[in-house]
Amino acid sequence: MDNRIQPVIAAMAGGEREQLGWFDYDLTTDVWTWSATLYRIHGFEPGEIVPTTAIFVSHKHPEDRSHTDEVLAAVLETGQPFCCRHRIITSRREVRTVVTIGQGTLDDTGRVTKVTGYFVDITDAATAVSQQAIRDAVAGSAAARAQIEQAKGALMIVQGVSADDAFAILRWHSSHANVKLRDLAQLIVDAIQQPYTGTDDANQRLGRLLSGVVDGSVRPERGIAATPVRPVITR
Structure with missing residues (x-):
């Protein structure tokens, strides 16, 4: 298992309602990598689509998109850690509430080269x-x-x-x-x-x-x- 999400999985042990998926975005190659669960959170089967920045942004709820765009722009520029609660619209037109947490990796010159993080689908918990x-x-x-x-x-x-x-x-x-x-x-x-x-x-x-x-x-x-x-x- 990816060391980056082991603490999160451990913290969630015993809870099965919230889905958790991770992502990597390599700025140097403009390549996104999604876990199988992150595909499913967005309404896709694993590998069904090639994740891109445009796809990532397009699934944000219109009412939350301005804010999430600001958060994404900030981490791409500074690499600063972030935690953002927002809604997404899946490929099946379902509205899900998620918490996205991540941070950037900087090279020796201070330039952001990668952003990594995870999504937690808290729709059921929030509704309850x-x-x-x-x-x-x-x-x-x-x-x-x-x-x-x-x-x-x-x-x-x-x-x-x-x-x-x-x-x-x-x-x-x-x-x-x-x-x-x-x-x-x-x-x-x-x-x-x-x-x-x-x-x-x-x-x-x-x-x-x-x-x-x-x-x-x-x-x-x-x-x-x-x-x-x-x-x-x-x-």
Whole structure:
């Protein structure tokens, strides 16, 4: 298995609903490589089409395309890690909600030569979220409820998503990283409240945190002080 996605597979162990597929894009040859699952997420059989940048972009939902184009352009220019939640339209005209995470590889001159990453299809998880699920999840205590609501609010502001979508993101990371929802919420609240520097912003901070929770480098007992640079969350 590709070493690049082993931490993600490990984090998702025990969960079978979310499909995960990886991609490589070599800028020097303009060649895309998709995993079999990524073909299926887009509604194709593996090898049915030759993936290209035009095909990659064409499947973005029209309402999300402006944002995803900006994210793609940024990573192609800078190689900066990214995390982008958006919708795609498959070849079967189905709308799927996905999270795309990746980063670029730079050569010795600082030029981006490759972009690698993965797609997680969270359509079922996002659809299943309801206000009742939110009430059930935070029923433990007033303190836990306040933490989760604050974390949801942070995600809503940074990502521009609804309350249900924010909770879906929290629940996905909590479930597949085996971290309690209230502990994840506390990590997010603590991260947002720490002082910012001239090279740090909310997008970068939440991106590092959520990616670190997925790959296991950030745990509630360790806090966020030693969190490495991780994908930037954008909407």
